[in-house]
Amino acid sequence: MEIEEKVRKKRAEGIDIIDFGIGDPDLPTPPAIVEEVKRQLDDPENHRYPSSSGEPEVRRAVADWYKKRFNVSLDPDGEVVILIGGKEGIANICRAFVNPGEKVLCPDPGYPVYSQGGTLLSDAVPIKVPIRPEKNFLPDLDSLPSDARLFYLNYPNNPTGAVVTKEFLWRATTWCTETDTIFCYDNAYSEMTFDDYVAPSALGCCQGGRLIEFGTLSKTFNMTGYRIGFAVGDAKLVAGLKKVKAQIDSGAPMFIQKAMIKALEMYNGAERPQVVMDNIKVYQERRNVMVKGLRALGYKIDPPKGTFYLWLRVDMPSMKFAEKMLNAGIVCTPGVGFGEFGEGYVRFATTQPVARIEEALERMAKM
Numbered sequence: 001m002e003i004e005e006k007v008r009k010k011r012a013e014g015i016d017i018i019d020f021g022i023g024d025p026d027l028p029t030p031p032a033i034v035e036e037v038k039r040q041l042d043d044p045e046n047h048r049y050p051s052s053s054g055e056p057e058v059r060r061a062v063a064d065w066y067k068k069r070f071n072v073s074l075d076p077d078g079e080v081v082i083l084i085g086g087k088e089g090i091a092n093i094c095r096a097f098v099n100p101g102e103k104v105l106c107p108d109p110g111y112p113v114y115s116q117g118g119t120l121l122s123d124a125v126p127i128k129v130p131i132r133p134e135k136n137f138l139p140d141l142d143s144l145p146s147d148a149r150l151f152y153l154n155y156p157n158n159p160t161g162a163v164v165t166k167e168f169l170w171r172a173t174t175w176c177t178e179t180d181t182i183f184c185y186d187n188a189y190s191e192m193t194f195d196d197y198v199a200p201s202a203l204g205c206c207q208g209g210r211l212i213e214f215g216t217l218s219k220t221f222n223m224t225g226y227r228i229g230f231a232v233g234d235a236k237l238v239a240g241l242k243k244v245k246a247q248i249d250s251g252a253p254m255f256i257q258k259a260m261i262k263a264l265e266m267y268n269g270a271e272r273p274q275v276v277m278d279n280i281k282v283y284q285e286r287r288n289v290m291v292k293g294l295r296a297l298g299y300k301i302d303p304p305k306g307t308f309y310l311w312l313r314v315d316m317p318s319m320k321f322a323e324k325m326l327n328a329g330i331v332c333t334p335g336v337g338f339g340e341f342g343e344g345y346v347r348f349a350t351t352q353p354v355a356r357i358e359e360a361l362e363r364m365a366k367m
């Protein structure tokens, strides 16, 4: 927020800003989905209160997608809930299951909603789970406290771009079962992966257990502004989330929910459809240009296999680096904003076209 305020001032001064700050796709929603939203909006039936759990046919579409994409079978009535974006469910799951004073394991660096919107707003205690480059940004399961109520984990990872193996997910789900910890797996970037990497679902890597997984259309289909996502998994966890939601919201607008069906039906099997692959191609090219440019400037960075983020080690406090960048008209996010262990890094979201990335690299070179 501090950076945003500074950016606003710079823009007001007429300074040209290249913004790699927020993970908000600059590419448009695929036209077929936009058309479907319009079509659904024309139907007065869709102007009414939706169900806060999600319309039955929409839950069915999510279950069908899980079968196609991950070969995971779900009961659409008991094991699927539609969300107003993944963030909403990630925050509300704590309201449903975490009591004041209980411990919640939160990756650090990590998506801030785990420790703040989820944990702190429930008067619970966030426990930092360091994810470090020496361990490929995976947590050390053997060193985690076993008395926590809930454990958030997210791969492909924001902010590091790290990815996970099925084997690791097996270990994480087993650890949660053994310690009776609720496992919240955030798979927001499951479809945004590069090279040959295909992201698994944690649900495909466990034998039951108290696991809930979060998904969203935000990044896959460039739909951040529509606010639509879902959570799937253990029926008791899904029921708890539905119960909280029923008291807080009235569900995602029906015309958005129903358009989600069209988006998910674009998948014929596990393969990502053309519209998604077109996006991936764009982000992969940007990633490559950025990595090559940063390396030419002397930075050490590996191309991430997932997400549209680049997590760059810098040789000064991250806030100071971000400020210097801002003076050159470039916005990146200081790593410390993602937690204590994010210090010394900055995050770039490659939400700018290649020409702007090249311009930013030139500015950095001059600096």
Ligand SMILES: Cc1ncc(COP(=O)(O)O)c(C=O)c1O
Pocket (backbone or CB within 6 Å): 023, 084, 085, 086, 087, 088, 090, 111, 154, 157, 158, 186, 188, 215, 216, 217, 218, 224, 228, 229
């Ligand atoms: C790791 C992670 N999870 C969840 C979300 C939530 O996305 P949305 O609420 O748009 O579905 C984001 C968004 O940036 C994210 O980075």
